[in-house]
Amino acid sequence: MAPFPTLSRWTTTALSAALLLAGCASTHGLAPSGQLLEPDQLGTARSFAGASNAVFPKQDWWTALGDPQLDRLIDEALAGTPTLELADARVRQATAQAGLADAARKPMLSGTAQYSGAEIPKSIGGPLSGGYLGFTLVGIDFKWGLDLWGANRERWQAAIGQVRAAEIDAQQARLLLSSNIARAYTGLAQAYAAQDVASAEKQRSIHLLDLGRQRVKAGLDNQLQLRQAESSVASAEQQVQAAQQQIDAARNALAALLGKGPDRGLDVSRPALLQAPAPEVPSVLPSELLGHRPDVVAARWRVEAASHGIKASKADFYPTVNLSLLAGLAGAHLSDLFGGNNLLAFGGPALSLPIFDGGRLRSRLAGSDADYDLAVANYNQSLVGALQEVADALQAARALDAQIAAATQARDAAQAATDLASQRYHGGLGTQLDVLAAQRPLLQLDQQLAMLRAQRVAASIDLDRALGGGRDLTSPSNDIAKAPAP
Secondary structure: OOOOOOOOHHHHHHHHHHHHHHHHOOOOOOOOOOOOOOHHHOOOOOOOOOOEOOOOOOOOHHHHHOOHHHHHHHHHHHOOOHHHHHHHHHHHHHHHHHHHHHHOOOOEEEEEEEEEEEEOOHHHOOOOOOOEEEEEEEEEEEEEEEOOOOHHHHHHHHHHHHHHHHHHHHHHHHHHHHHHHHHHHHHHHHHHHHHHHHHHHHHHHHHHHHHHHHHHHOOOOOHHHHHHHHHHHHHHHHHHHHHHHHHHHHHHHHHHHOOOOHHHHHOOOOOOOOOOOOOOOEOOOOHHHHHOOHHHHHHHHHHHHHHHHHHHHHHOOOOEEEEEEEEEEEEOOHHHOOOOOOEEEEEEEEEEOOOOOOOHHHHHHHHHHHHHHHHHHHHHHHHHHHHHHHHHHHHHHHHHHHHHHHHHHHHHHHHHHHHHHHHHHHOOOOOHHHHHHHHHHHHHHHHHHHHHHHHHHHHHHHHHHHOOOOOOOOOHHHOOOOOOOO
């Protein structure tokens, strides 16, 4: 068998003509319009005034809240929940798609073995009419699409970008899960504090009711004061039950976040007094935020993937060259298959080029341009939203610190008034009614302080989440922070 000839002059001429004819399907006038925002273009100097040399949060940032039970709950959740399993499955799905895109760039070799037969009609005439003709083939089939313009390579790079984005999305899922657990746990702590205040108010109202009954019996008060005292007891009982409902709801929420049934929430005991760290942001914001916020990094990877999609769509405008070869043994009978004259070989290069395709290629490129613009817009929005979350959490923490200081001062004054009323009562200068009346604003301030402290802890959680939750996403294999704009 003679060897396959190399590309002849007519083949070279055909390739040159193909390049010229490819201009019939033109990319003229098609280009994306999205422009990536640079973090430093977004002004933050005044909003983040007072930014210190603070570092980004630790990866186990929740330990700063000072409750070992919360640490155990988050560790349990991060060990595996349906939410994380969903995110991890998406990573595997994206990885499989990248594997398919990578396989499209490589040669394919397969084995083939087949037997075909045909019964020849007598009406045809000739020496084979009325007979049976069999054919046996055993061989190998080789196919390879030469990626001359890089279309398959760009599709593979785009798929790799989607894998990176899915991996970062999995990190984002872990950040959201841990912060949601911390927030639900904070709500549980607030509900317990509200129940304490409501129980104290109930005891105060019961004491006031007993005193009212004594005064009515002694003829010092009428039924109006007695009915008001009864109403206060009922109202306080309603507040106790409302706080219990909040406790139950917070436990159910924690159980769901852990991926367990509601009985798991019943095992969660009362939280310890949570500590809210001082609100600080690193002075390197906003430029370094891209390396720590999972949603921003994932959005940036999708921009990178979309840019490769544009290149792949452009490469489709050029001719494609495919190599194919079928080599093996063929014979009329299986016993003759391995004879010396049964060698079969067929193959060579195949050239195809777009000339008139009804606008299919231009529409595909326009779609790739739109995908890029969407990815850029999503990245820009993610970056702007990230800075807003940092500013909101920082400003909320600072404002709540001021409110807590004022409420604490008011509570100290109310406590002093209660102590004075108690001293006057024991000295015979006042009544129990004076003491009970002085206790009411004190309990109201206790309730207000409990709410403000819970909000302050929640603001600290929000700030840690807004700063990326201690996740460093700038490893050498995954560093998109310093990638040039496509």
